[in-house]
Amino acid sequence: MTHDHEPHGEGAQRAERIERRWATLSVGIVALLIVMAAFAGIHQATMPQPVLETADPRTLHIAGEFTEANLGSSLEPDGSVMVRAIGQQYSFTPACIVVPVGTPIAFRATSADVVHGFLIDGTNVNVMLVPGYVSTIATRFETTGERHMPCHEFCGTGHEGMWGRIRVVDKATFQEMATRHRRLSCVDQ
Numbered sequence: 067m068t069h070d071h072e073p074h075g076e077g078a079q080r081a082e083r084i085e086r087r088w089a090t091l092s093v094g095i096v097a098l099l100i101v102m103a104a105f106a107g108i109h110q111a112t113m114p115q116p117v118l119e120t121a122d123p124r125t126l127h128i129a130g131e132f133t134e135a136n137l138g139s140s141l142e143p144d145g146s147v148m149v150r151a152i153g154q155q156y157s158f159t160p161a162c163i164v165v166p167v168g169t170p171i172a173f174r175a176t177s178a179d180v181v182h183g184f185l186i187d188g189t190n191v192n193v194m195l196v197p198g199y200v201s202t203i204a205t206r207f208e209t210t211g212e213r214h215m216p217c218h219e220f221c222g223t224g225h226e227g228m229w230g231r232i233r234v235v236d237k238a239t240f241q242e243m244a245t246r247h248r249r250l251s252c253v254d255q
């Protein structure tokens with residue numbers, strides 16, 4: 067065996083050092099990518115909405131979109147219906163939401179205290195109400211009738227009693243109601 071082919075010769079040792087350096091670097095790159103992927107996944111999963119809109123729970127009742135007079139359903143100029151609601155320990159306001167059948171409905175809701183759940187049974191409406199953030203979801207009801215709206219995020223000792231209702235009425239009834247009030251609910255009916 068000549069010096070050039072000696073496995074533990076100077077050249078081989080140098081090659082091994084360089085190889086180790088490159089191997090370390092490539093493991094480092096993979097580790098960095100794993101950390102980046104994990105961070106992106108966790109960060110996105112912990113954000114309540116892809117588009118963030120905020121609402122300060124401390125001033126919710128005093129000013130802005132979610133004051134009491136502004137809660138409930140309103141007929142928009144384009145014929146769709148906007149529903150604004152809040153969840154708080156341990157009720158929804160309005161406790162009974164009225165909407166027309168066969169109409170695009172947009173919900174905008176938030177929490178005044180802790181995390182609550184906003185779910186309408188028999189539909190795919192299912193969002194979390196996170197204090198500080200506005201949750202939005204759009205839907206459409208194809209049949210009239212009443213549906214339950216339970217809070218489905220444990221929010222404290224009164225959680226199991228936190229229920230709301232959605233009453234889906236025919237379009238004419240809703241239109242007639244909308245001529246009398248700017249914001250509608252079925253709380254007193």
Ligand SMILES: [Cu+2]
Nearest residue numbers: 182217221228
């Ligand atoms: Cu709740």
